[in-house]
Amino acid sequence: xxxxxxxxxxxxxxxxxxRWHPWVFSGAVARVTGTPNAGDxxxxxxxxxxxxxxxxxxxxxxxxxxxxxxDPHQEIDAAFLAGQVERAVARRGxxxxxxxxxxxxxxxxxxxxxGLIVDRYGDHLVAQVLAAGPERWKEDLADALLAATGxxxxxxxxxxDVRIKEGLPVRAGHWRGRETPDLVEIRENGVRLLVDVRxxxxxxxxxxxxxxxATVAALAAGRRVLNCFAYTGGFxxxxxxxxxxxxxxxxxxxxxxxxADRHGELNGFDRGRWECVxxxxxxxxxxxxxxxxxxxxVVLDPPKFIESRQHLPRGCRGYKDINLQALKLLAPGGxxxxxxxxxxxxxxxxxxxxxxxxxxxxxxxxxxxxxGQADDHPVLMSFPEGAYLKGLVCRAD
Numbered sequence: 001x002x003x004x005x006x007x008x009x010x011x012x013x014x015x016x017x018x019r020w021h022p023w024v025f026s027g028a029v030a031r032v033t034g035t036p037n038a039g040d041x042x043x044x045x046x047x048x049x050x051x052x053x054x055x056x057x058x059x060x061x062x063x064x065x066x067x068x069x070x071d072p073h074q075e076i077d078a079a080f081l082a083g084q085v086e087r088a089v090a091r092r093g094x095x096x097x098x099x100x101x102x103x104x105x106x107x108x109x110x111x112x113x114x115g116l117i118v119d120r121y122g123d124h125l126v127a128q129v130l131a132a133g134p135e136r137w138k139e140d141l142a143d144a145l146l147a148a149t150g151x152x153x154x155x156x157x158x159x160x161d162v163r164i165k166e167g168l169p170v171r172a173g174h175w176r177g178r179e180t181p182d183l184v185e186i187r188e189n190g191v192r193l194l195v196d197v198r199x200x201x202x203x204x205x206x207x208x209x210x211x212x213x214a215t216v217a218a219l220a221a222g223r224r225v226l227n228c229f230a231y232t233g234g235f236x237x238x239x240x241x242x243x244x245x246x247x248x249x250x251x252x253x254x255x256x257x258x259x260a261d262r263h264g265e266l267n268g269f270d271r272g273r274w275e276c277v278x279x280x281x282x283x284x285x286x287x288x289x290x291x292x293x294x295x296x297x298v299v300l301d302p303p304k305f306i307e308s309r310q311h312l313p314r315g316c317r318g319y320k321d322i323n324l325q326a327l328k329l330l331a332p333g334g335x336x337x338x339x340x341x342x343x344x345x346x347x348x349x350x351x352x353x354x355x356x357x358x359x360x361x362x363x364x365x366x367x368x369x370x371x372g373q374a375d376d377h378p379v380l381m382s383f384p385e386g387a388y389l390k391g392l393v394c395r396a397d
Contacts, residue, residue: 005034039136056133060167217242233260
């Protein structure tokens with residue numbers, strides 16, 4: 001049993017906590033009294049000795065403490081965590097009708113549960129335990145999640161690289177309840193989808209793009225659509241449902257494309273209305289320019305290009321290049337729907353990158369709409385890092 005510990009901050013390093021930002025970086029720590037282990041609850045005090053809150057200690061991470069509560073007298077126990085889970089689940093409402101339902105139920109810091117992500121697919125939960133705090137309390141959290149949702153099973157996908165930065169081993173597999181099948185069927189905006197919870201990206205699907213896919217469906221009628229970085233076809237399937245003339249799924253993963261192909265058949269779309277192309281997007285877009293190919297709507301939903309601040313310049317070049325190549329493929333009057341999920345890339349800079357790409361492509365570009373993450377991915381106002389997804393809908397001349 002570790003001794004209760006206190007984290008003492010350096011002078012002038014308490015401003016963010018006083019504004020209820022939930023992170024304490026290692027550089028802000030003056031000293032530690034006591035001997036906390038990873039995940040233990042610690043009290044954070046300012047340089048003047050005034051308590052500011054209680055959080056989970058992470059000795060191996062640059063984020064040394066993640067705050068559970070800004071009440072320094074709050075006891076962190078199973079009952080407290082169950083209350084946090086219940087509130088997070090209640091905010092999302094309940095499934096409507098008999099369709100398999102998919103929502104994010106816990107969005108980490110934004111729901112007062114730092115380092116914990118939980119997505120629901122039908123009757124199954126998929127969780128990512130990404131920090132020392134929820135790792136310390138993971139079995140209590142599992143109890144709370146199953147109790148709050150009534151779901152049949154809980155699967156773990158704690159296999160993200162951020163676990164290594166926390167000094168935690170990567171882990172994935174069955175956790176609690178009924179074992180989750182390899183593919184779980186959901187329905188989104190009338191489209192049937194199969195989610196690969198075992199091998200798929202993140203927890204298996206990108207729920208944050210639900211509302212953006214609905215936007216693409218509304219724009220797609222009669223258009224030739226390029227779904228670039230297609231993954232399992234979400235945006236392209238939305239476009240087909242919206243009446244697209246033809247959809248091209250471009251993706252480097254053969255496994256993801258096989259599922260995109262299966263999705264087209266599952267939804268009963270005419271086989272001649274879509275194709276799947278396995279290739280590197282940067283190279284294939286250049287090849288299609290040489291061939292004179294054109295599209296009326298291009299969706300760019302690339303993976304995160306910027307993992308740390310030192311990668312910012314290179315990542316910005318990557319975003320500019322892929323948008324430049326896409327703009328060269330757009331027919332006159334075509335639409336570009338482009339995204340960045342890099343939290344370190346600010347929205348204004350992303351817009352400037354796309355504008356610079358348009359200038360280099362010799363295309364006049366109008367900003368028609370801005371897109372962001374779906375409403376089950378809320379952003380805590382004191383935690384702007386929660387707003388990671390940025391999208392622009394643009395019309396080219």
